[in-house]
Amino acid sequence: MARPLPALLLIAGALQTCAQQQEAPLIPRERFFTFTERNTITASPDLDRVYFREGPDTVVHVWSTGTNAPLEDLAFPAPVLAFTPTKDGLLAAYRRGEGLHLEHRTGSGSTAFALPAGCERLRFVTTAVGQPERHLLELVCADSTVTGFHVLDLEAGTLVRRYSPQAPGQLQFDGDLRLVAGTARSSSAGNTLMLYHEAQDRWDTLRAHPWTPDLFLGGFSSVVSVSADGGSVYFTSNAEVDKARLYRYDRATGDTTELARDERADMLPFGLSFDARHRPTSAVALYAATHRHVVDPTWRADLDRVAGMLNGDLSFIASSSDDRRWLVRELTGGPSRILLFDRTSGELRFLFSEQPELAGERLATRHARTIRSFDGTQLPAHVYLPAGSDADGDGVPDRPLPTVIYVHGGPWAGISQWNVPFFWRNFQFLADRGHAVINAEFRGTTGLGKHITDLGDKA
CATH class of the missing domain: 2.40.128 (Lipocalin)
Known part of the structure; x- marks a missing residue:
């Protein structure tokens, strides 16, 4: 049987010996479990209007970024x-x-x-x-x-x-709506990235991948975009490497160029930002915190500027058709905050919360941690601390707290629980009741490379 992580247990031991005395009224349980978060958030090409679902499925809600107020609902x-x-x-x-x-x-x-x-x-x-x-x-x-x-x-x-x-799935099209690429499942159940030749109505292999456990979640090797002119295919791949990287394939020359890699985690086929020509401008790896890698240097200064104005991690929703405005999320381990950034003025303006029922409440703070295991393996974790329990903000409570260690299922379901309401509502609810919560990754998970996944097979 695998031995527990001593470092993790030390953290838990330091947190768990006594309950926190509640200094504020509890947040009513139903506010955490409304299951009516604002979702399917998208925007008009100029970002003047933001659309989302909330409540009845016959209604689409509209938010004006000009007046920063809701418009008439579309029923x-x-x-x-x-x-x-x-x-x-x-x-x-x-x-x-x-x-x-x-x-x-x-x-x-x-x-x-x-x-x-x-x-x-x-x-x-x-x-x-x-x-x-x-x-x-x-x-x-x-x-x-x-x-x-x-x-x-x-x-x-x-x-x-x-x-x-078409036989391949996850099809990608250029800016003129012409089919360019897709992803097919091979006979061995692996992902094969494919290129389409319209003149011959033929598919060719761009890169083949054998089956790996990350495919339980769809896989980290995927075509993510095609440039508007159809000349470049952007994809993530972990073929012949431990962790997926971001690449660009030039259809004219046949050359493949590496654009981004992370030494700790897989580059993800989601979470990227794109310009109006469908070219990636930044890409993401998750290692507790969001690690954003700049692909387009002309975006670096503004990416750094936005990150410096947020209290959490940056997540992209959309860029305007002229690339001058961005619709972004702030990820803090609770309800996402939706904001509009103007690259010309430098203004970052709050629009609305993913879950308005929790607006104004004192929620738990989330801290990204790295835990060193008994054999030197480094593993990421999130620590949630009740509001008011950490006066100096160092991620360690001022006094010991009862502690819940959350271990996700799978064991291949890594990274999927970091920022979605299905999980954070439970972490925040427990923290509001005086508990510290440790959301820990472990051997056998996905998103941290094939080596970490394979370690799950060893005692």
């Missing part, structure tokens, strides 16, 4: 299955009666677009660069000759099928 006659912003409104799909309906809401009214009969599912894929009226949709219909990828032109009022269904 639909049936639950909204998918939505995407347009340059002047919102496209939404919903099921009513026997079929799917597609509706475009703008300030001047509503336009319905006819969908083929028998369509069962719709997904908004992407929007053309420089042509915000053109949207790519994936339709799944009873008629196989209709199923596939369709271009919707809002100005022309047309819906035209462009591609049939």
